[in-house]
Amino acid sequence: MIVLGIESSCDETAAAVVSDGHQILSSVVASQVAVHHPYGGVVPELASRKHIEAIVPVVNDAIADAGITADQIDGVAVTQGPGLVGSLLVGFSFAKGFAYGHGIPWIGVDHLEGHVNSVFLTPDPPTFPFVALLVSGGHTSIYHVTAHRAFHPMGQTRDDAAGEAYDKVAKMLGLGYPGGVVIDRLAAQGDPSKVFFTRPFLDKNQFDFSFSGIKSAVSRYIQTHPETDQEDHANIAAGFQAAVVEVLSHKIIRAALEKGCRHLAVVGGVAANQGLRKVVSRDAAEAGITVHIPSLDLCGDNAAMVAVVGYHRLKAGEHAGMDDDVYSRIKFRPGR
Numbered sequence: 001m002i003v004l005g006i007e008s009s010c011d012e013t014a015a016a017v018v019s020d021g022h023q024i025l026s027s028v029v030a031s032q033v034a035v036h037h038p039y040g041g042v043v044p045e046l047a048s049r050k051h052i053e054a055i056v057p058v059v060n061d062a063i064a065d066a067g068i069t070a071d072q073i074d075g076v077a078v079t080q081g082p083g084l085v086g087s088l089l090v091g092f093s094f095a096k097g098f099a100y101g102h103g104i105p106w107i108g109v110d111h112l113e114g115h116v117n118s119v120f121l122t123p124d125p126p127t128f129p130f131v132a133l134l135v136s137g138g139h140t141s142i143y144h145v146t147a148h149r150a151f152h153p154m155g156q157t158r159d160d161a162a163g164e165a166y167d168k169v170a171k172m173l174g175l176g177y178p179g180g181v182v183i184d185r186l187a188a189q190g191d192p193s194k195v196f197f198t199r200p201f202l203d204k205n206q207f208d209f210s211f212s213g214i215k216s217a218v219s220r221y222i223q224t225h226p227e228t229d230q231e232d233h234a235n236i237a238a239g240f241q242a243a244v245v246e247v248l249s250h251k252i253i254r255a256a257l258e259k260g261c262r263h264l265a266v267v268g269g270v271a272a273n274q275g276l277r278k279v280v281s282r283d284a285a286e287a288g289i290t291v292h293i294p295s296l297d298l299c300g301d302n303a304a305m306v307a308v309v310g311y312h313r314l315k316a317g318e319h320a321g322m323d324d325d326v327y328s329r330i331k332f333r334p335g336r
């Protein structure tokens with residue numbers, strides 16, 4: 001079954017063609033980073049307008065890159081939420097029209113469910129059950145995943161998402177938006193032992209997170225050390241990253257052990273973090289757990305992950321109707 005995936009929940013317009021829920025025939029992502037960069041964050045109205053400009057060429061490119069014609073597509077999967085309503089509406093309305101025009105079924109997909117399923121696009125996907133750490137700009141959660149579409153939340157952030165903390169720390173250091181990848185690179189040049197930040201574990205045996213305290217600690221450090229140079233900035237980035245990564249790694253491995261899972265997955269934009277990939281892989285190996293992390297291009301927002309979920313739902317006979325609408329807030333129900 002060939003599924004066209006479409007994603008437009010935030011600042012990336014993406015389309016992908018995926019065969020049988022695991023083989024990527026094409027994946028196109030048009031980033032709006034340059035548009036939002038001057039504002040230090042995503043401007044919703046600008047994002048919607050850019051999606052409108054990009055959606056047709058991005059979908060056409062995805063179909064051409066896949067080496068197929070539009071009439072070979074069996075179904076369409078599109079992100080329904082959560083995200084920016086104006087942005088979501090562009091992809092969602094396009095998908096509705098495309099499916100109607102071609103007389104094929106379509107389905108709305110949860111963005112978070114998409115991220116978790118991105119791990120099935122890796123050459124060696126996990127076997128059920130496994131635990132998944134979803135770390136992105138909007139979410140930080142741990143799920144016990146017992147089947148493709150059965151997610152049981154074990155914990156989540158009580159305030160900022162990990163990626164949000166990265167973006168805010170980057171802003172404090174004058175590194176622009178989005179900051180995760182810049183902090184990651186800077187941290188590699190710094191010494192994490194020079195600037196210590198308290199690890200925000202909350203309860204070491206629970207799976208909730210809190211990242212607003214460490215963000216404030218970085219802000220206080222910068223305010224009380226006004227004479228910092230480039231080397232100090234690298235040490236601050238390294239100290240911040242070490243603290244965040246230690247907590248993320250501890251909790252996902254603890255979750256795997258509690259559920260007796262031999263496999264764990266790390267997904268979402270922050271899963272691209274080199275420090276996190278290294279530490280989780282090291283700690284999991286010590287605990288005898290196999291780690292699955294998608295390639296860098298599948299960590300951030302993309303449409304291939306949306307097509308994976310769409311494939312399983314369309315195959316199960318589900319499809320959306322013309323009255324269906326997008327949703328902005330998290331709607332991830334346990335045990336579906």
Ligand code: KG4
Nearest residue numbers: 136137138163180181184269270273300301
């Ligand atoms: O999954 P994603 O593309 O969008 C959301 O669904 O939120 O995640 C974007 C987030 C941003 O906060 C970005 O700064 C962060 O992922 N990010 C990183 C890295 N690359 C992207 N954070 C830390 N290290 C990275 N290498």
Ligand code: ZN
Nearest residue numbers: 115136300301
């Ligand atoms: Zn995302």
